[in-house]
Amino acid sequence: MPTLETTVDGITFPNPFLIGSGPPGTNQKVIKKAFQEGWGGVIAKTVSLDASKVTNVAPRYGKLTGENKKEVFGWENIELIATTSFEDWLDDFRACKDAYPDRPLIASIMEEHSRDAWAEVVGRCEEAGVDGFELNFSCPHGLPERKMGAAMGENPDLVEEVTGWVMAAASTPVWAKMTPNVTRIEDPSRAALSAGAHGVSVINTIRSIIGVDLKSLRPMPTVEGHTTPGGYSSVAVKPIALRMVMECRRLIDADFGGRSISGIGGIETGHDAAEFILLGADTVQVCTGVMKKGYRMIGPMLEELLGFMDQHGFETLDDFKGHAVPYVTTHAELVRLQAEAQDRKRARVAEEMALKEKAKAQEELIAAGKEAVVRDENWDEDAFVEQSDELAGG
Numbered sequence: 001m002p003t004l005e006t007t008v009d010g011i012t013f014p015n016p017f018l019i020g021s022g023p024p025g026t027n028q029k030v031i032k033k034a035f036q037e038g039w040g041g042v043i044a045k046t047v048s049l050d051a052s053k054v055t056n057v058a059p060r061y062g063k064l065t066g067e068n069k070k071e072v073f074g075w076e077n078i079e080l081i082a083t084t085s086f087e088d089w090l091d092d093f094r095a096c097k098d099a100y101p102d103r104p105l106i107a108s109i110m111e112e113h114s115r116d117a118w119a120e121v122v123g124r125c126e127e128a129g130v131d132g133f134e135l136n137f138s139c140p141h142g143l144p145e146r147k148m149g150a151a152m153g154e155n156p157d158l159v160e161e162v163t164g165w166v167m168a169a170a171s172t173p174v175w176a177k178m179t180p181n182v183t184r185i186e187d188p189s190r191a192a193l194s195a196g197a198h199g200v201s202v203i204n205t206i207r208s209i210i211g212v213d214l215k216s217l218r219p220m221p222t223v224e225g226h227t228t229p230g231g232y233s234s235v236a237v238k239p240i241a242l243r244m245v246m247e248c249r250r251l252i253d254a255d256f257g258g259r260s261i262s263g264i265g266g267i268e269t270g271h272d273a274a275e276f277i278l279l280g281a282d283t284v285q286v287c288t289g290v291m292k293k294g295y296r297m298i299g300p301m302l303e304e305l306l307g308f309m310d311q312h313g314f315e316t317l318d319d320f321k322g323h324a325v326p327y328v329t330t331h332a333e334l335v336r337l338q339a340e341a342q343d344r345k346r347a348r349v350a351e352e353m354a355l356k357e358k359a360k361a362q363e364e365l366i367a368a369g370k371e372a373v374v375r376d377e378n379w380d381e382d383a384f385v386e387q388s389d390e391l392a393g394g
């Protein structure tokens with residue numbers, strides 16, 4: 001029987017499905033619900049020292065749907081980090097750890113460019129019992145005026161500096177959450193890993209505008225007639241996330257052996273998770289999926305991933321982690337491989353045709369009573385040369 005239990009950076013997760021930072025992990029009630037339904041861990045909603053500076057708007061979500069308007073492919077949010085005070089969050093962390101001591105609870109943290117602020121958040125969260133940290137270097141819309149989130153994560157020098165501060169303060173594992181709003185995800189990832197991060201979480205949302213209302217002619221989600229570019233998530237972003245996970249896996253295998261990846265972006269099924277793991281993820285996170293389908297989606301996801309492993313004879317996640325990575329290559333290499341395959345096919349066809357021709361010639365000889373000589377009486381005075389040639393292999 002395969003097992004989904006996995007130990008990553010010293011933390012043991014009963015399964016690799018984690019709640020991604022956002023509304024599904026935004027207070028102790030919902031975090032406990034996630035544990036109760038069987039999620040392998042929770043990354044709580046991002047916290048900072050001073051929640052009074054955080055003000056959300058409504059509406060703050062927008063959906064991209066299919067023709068029937070029911071199926072949701074894409075989801076934009078312009079939501080900020082947690083509005084709950086840091087002190088209340090510490091109480092929530094304690095309450096969750098008291099109720100579910102064995103379930104990994106990871107604090108997502110974000111701060112301004114201040115070593116003391118980051119160190120304080122880390123120290124107080126650890127005192128409250130969290131099992132590790134995810135550094136939010138990646139929220140695309142919130143608080144760029146305070147140089148927080150993606151404003152920090154788009155700059156590898158800042159990522160390296162701040163990760164270094166956190167590593168000096170933390171005694172639990174640290175994952176740096178990457179923004180996809182960069183040309184090369186390897187650059188900020190390398191910066192975080194160079195500073196000592198145990199792993200990277202890939203990806204946060206993609207900067208977007210979900211649409212324009214054709215009646216009001218205003219961009220959406222519309223707040224007092226205006227909008228701001230937000231973060232795009234859900235199934236539409238999965239191919240981009242898969243590509244970036246693969247790139248981070250290559251980076252880690254080349255230069256940072258043993259570090260981990262938490263894959264995020266559009267995951268809604270066990271098969272989605274299998275794809276992320278095949279491209280190098282150690283764990284996977286789900287955020288928008290839970291907002292669409294509810295916490296109970298974990299049941300079918302677990303079954304589906306186990307079913308996939310059973311089908312292939314995999315006992316553990318490590319048995320197939322990164323298995324698909326070597327098969328991603330350059331376009332030039334695809335052309336070379338295809339030319340090689342075509343050459344092999346041509347050679348096979350030519351060989352088959354030669355064999356067919358030989359058989360045909362043989363048939364003709366037999367038809368003419370001049371079959372290959374196996375007995376002396378078969379030698380024919382008119383076909384003597386052909387018969388000799390035939391016996392010499394044509």
Ligand SMILES: Cc1cc2nc3c(=O)[nH]c(=O)nc-3n(C[C@H](O)[C@H](O)[C@H](O)COP(=O)(O)O)c2cc1C
Pocket residue numbers: 020021022023045046075076077079080081082108136139177203204205232233234235237264265266267285286287288289
């Ligand atoms: C409404 C909403 C709020 C989010 N808030 C946070 C957050 O506070 N911190 C964070 O790191 N990521 C946040 N995210 C990003 C998700 O954790 C995740 O990286 C992203 O949505 C892609 O995964 P998904 O397609 O499973 O949602 C938020 C996403 C949504 C949809």
